[in-house]
Amino acid sequence: MQPAAVPDEQFIDLPAAIRRHAAENPGAPALVAEDQVLDWAGFGDRVARTARLLEGQGVRPGDVVASLAGTSPDHVVVYMASLWLGACMAPLPLGAHPDALAGMANDCGAGVILADAEQVPLASGLSIATVIDLSTLDKALATLAPLPPRTASPGDAFDIIYSSGTTGTPKGIQHDHRFRSRQNIRLKGYGLGRDSVALVSTPVYSNTTLALLLPMIAHGGRMVLMRKFNEERFLELCEAHRVTHMMLVPVQYRRLLAHPRFDAFDLTSCQVKLSTSAPLTPDLVRDALARWPGRLVNIYGMTEGGVSAILDCGAFPDKLHTVGRAINGAVIRILDAEGNALPPGEVGEVVGHSPTIMTGYRNAPDKTREASWRSPDGLDFIRSGDMGKLDEDGFLVLLDRSKDMIISGGFNIYAVDLERVLLEHPDVVDCAVIGIPSARWGETPLGLVVARPDSGVTPKQICEWANARLGKIQRLSAVELRAELPRSSIGKVLKRELRAPYLAAAPE
Template sequence: MTQPLADLPVYAPRLADETMEPIGHRIQGYAHSQGSRTALTDERGDVTWADLLANVNRIANRLRDQGLAPGECVAGLSENTREYLALYLGTLVAGGCMVPLSGMASAEALGLMIRDCGARFVFVSGKNLALWQDVRPGLDLPDDRLVGLDTDGVGQTLAQWLGDIPATANPAEVTLDDPFNIIYSSGTTGTPKGILHDYRFRQRQMVRMSRFGLDGNAINLVSTPLYSNTTLVSVLPTVFNGGTLVLMAKFDAHRFLELAERHRVTHAMLVPVQYQRILAEPDFDRFDLSSFQLKLCTSAPLRAEVIEEAMRRWPGNIREVYGLTEGGISTCLDCAAHPDKWASVGVPTEGAEVRVIDDNGRALPRGEIGEIVGRAISMMRGYVNRPEQTEEMLWTSPEGDVFYRSGDMGKIDEDGFIYVLDRRKDMIISGGFNIYAVDLEKALLAHPAVADAAVIGVPSEQWGETPLALVVRRAGSRETEADLLAWANGRLGKTQRISAVEFRGELPRSTIGKVLKRELRAPYWEGVR
């Protein structure tokens, strides 16, 4: 990292007499107290706690043996695998900062992320080898700092890199202020923003989520990728408490149901589109899902009709969690307890406060619509190397407390329940992934035939919503909608790709020149709840 962690202020409230048991220390005991018990299972079989901890400690010892200093970054580009989980935990045991990278990002964006965080090591899975080969030329890293988790096409294989390093347990001493992980936002233009979480953020989050039953008895089916904060919210407390993870490398609705029945799954964190796909499976009612205690949902509001169907057909409660990867805003809806509030995202969690402000930064009374801002016990330290962008996110209350802006428009009802109504910055959430319209628009506007462009989210049965590009061609151009679609998508990450291009004679704009996206969206969302 170019910007030292010490330069980043702590926005989270200080808690008196707060103690911490770092996850790297906590898990060591499981090698002895439950060494033969299953820590994780995947398509290759079970891994016991004893075997997992041996792999974790060997990785940690090798990282330090090769010079990893406290707080330095280790980047990983992989789907969910036993090796990747061991790397994640091994980095923490070594005192490093984990940087999970998205295999759906473009090669350019990945290179920017790796350079931005100053990663000392990069680990890559075979599934991402082709993408990695496009990233590698732009990096100034020696081959002995590049490791293939399950492939020999990246520097060294994991086995070669580990050599004969011992599995001695020697977890690093860390404090609440030390870096835990950096999660990068998506983006194709400019450097994506690196969201820095410290141990304070994660420790408090793990304790809070443990109260939802993510304890030593939990069997947690993980079907979203480890580079997403959505996934870490449930994975980390399960590991911290000695529970069991069932890893899916790639989500498939039918396979999810098979694994849930086979392993007697108790918990799962899902995004809205996954609920829709699972419930739509023709064989859904044939599976025994009676072991489920709780299903969590985040990344986008879960529609009331989907909650109703899931509560009726799928055993166990649903808790919808609304928040930001940055933290600050934290609400939860207990669907069993509040069936009359399913259109909301619940109430603030313990230690959290949510307000709604107008365009001038004034707090609004309940019932009025404005931007949602929040303050919670878990708040990021800031965007790495981007103090200006960090500052833009802050709102200070009249009492002098720092809140984070959500970029979402919403309201608070008379009972204190929060409703998310729109996205202030035109963010599109497709299949659980955040897509920023400006990135897609910049890609389109780079084409010489495009005079103007706007990207909006439109309804999608498959993805919840999907990006649609509305384009004004330059006079005399002959490119078709299909031509521009293929050109733009060839320059975007997989999760950012545009579903269709439609030509328009002009785009509606305000008197100050802003595209009126609400006007553009309205016909597509008419009649959609």
């Protein structure tokens, strides 16, 4: 697949950048965790010696190295060490079903996997010949000499990113060094540099995390790592380390702003708050802009690339219902069911073409073709699977995943519209709307709501309140209260899990 034509004169070779920061800024902190601090000299040395370790295990340029680990300095070291010797990294997602992990291991073809101590038994059951326990890394590196880095080329394989999956094998999304370099250059526009401090609170195997972590490495900033997200601890670390940048998902923003002591913390160091993985709701944006210093920027994109839009929330207060406009060099179009481009205002599938596009799905050329659309003018676009429309100013309004759209009585209902209304209720802290089988309508929308503790509100009260604010064809058939909603490791509501019991109970 061909990304937009952008010159690579500014190409960032990430291992070379680490080496440069280690030489020019050796004593500055690079990676900070509760129990470990690596300055740039130590980070570069540990990466180089870990690369030597991998080389001794038979890893060669072009090979794949896998990991099964949490958010820790050594997981970042392993990622960089793989690139250092010219290999490709495949960080496998913690929490994935063992069958899915086995499929990923077979798909990526890694010969070596590095795992946290508690993940070693699971890693040992995969079809990967060599398992290295990260808790023994210090001992393994003690007698090894640093390995000089291999110079990277834009077309070299960089990483393979898998979604978490349940029992099926998720697709392996392949990126090259060009893809990551262009991301790293673009993110510098948000003020990243050697004085930047980023707080990393999502998993290293997630592209959400990598979208900020890799640019921070490229530009020599300090990364403060949280092994597990906790609202109070996050705010403490923001204040203590004078954090300037962060990449969070909307549910994290909502939980942080709802923390009873949020306003007691000094967050004035914050320059840019980035959000991705799900749309920010207008109520949440307004709350964040009012109470949290710094810019708030929503990023709409895909791990596959192609689709890429940005909304600087403070600069466009009248566009908070959108996910922004296409970034420089990108094109977003809306397609009908026949693959024809639609004009502004018309609803269809969102497709995108940008300077960053995956090289394809691992070992899946048919799926790669299915995910792409070639325009009449010869551009390769990535299909998002999202339904949306462009307004008259080119801002993108997202409606729903095409597979999550509810068709009730022949009408299309977009769950996100109903969810926005539910979230305006003063006693609703979280919600999801799903389509469930209906003998009369085919499908009907059901609201699943997490209510504010001790509110005493009833499902009927919430349902009546919401329906009074919804159009006739949008109305909820019912509301059910839940203690919490199932979410992925990066905060996406798992609607497939929510729908499953209703589909199973439906008559044949």
